Amino acid sequence: MTQQQTVYLNLASAGDLASIDQIGEQAATIVEHRPFQDWSDLRRAGLNQDEINGLKSAGIQLGAPGEGPIGEPGSGGSGGSPRGNLGQA
Helix, strand or coil: CCCCCCCECCCCCHHHHHCCCCCHHHHHHHHHCCCCCCHHHHHHHCCCHHHHHHHHHCCCECCCCCCCCCCCCCCCCCCCCCCCCCCCC
């Protein structure tokens, strides 16, 4: 993943999460305990408050299905489609 690409914890693959220094080996556990509605929900995945604060400081977002830039994998958008996502529920 590039440094400038936003990472959404609720949407990123375990492989993408594992490549982030602050997450590493905790990636599979994070994926297993999704979705997260609030930062404090990350405690279910075994993260402590210092680790949660580190993720926030790194610019990582929780994200939710349907959030994120259109066409970004997992965003719920269909930016690559000729119709876009107009009229789609």
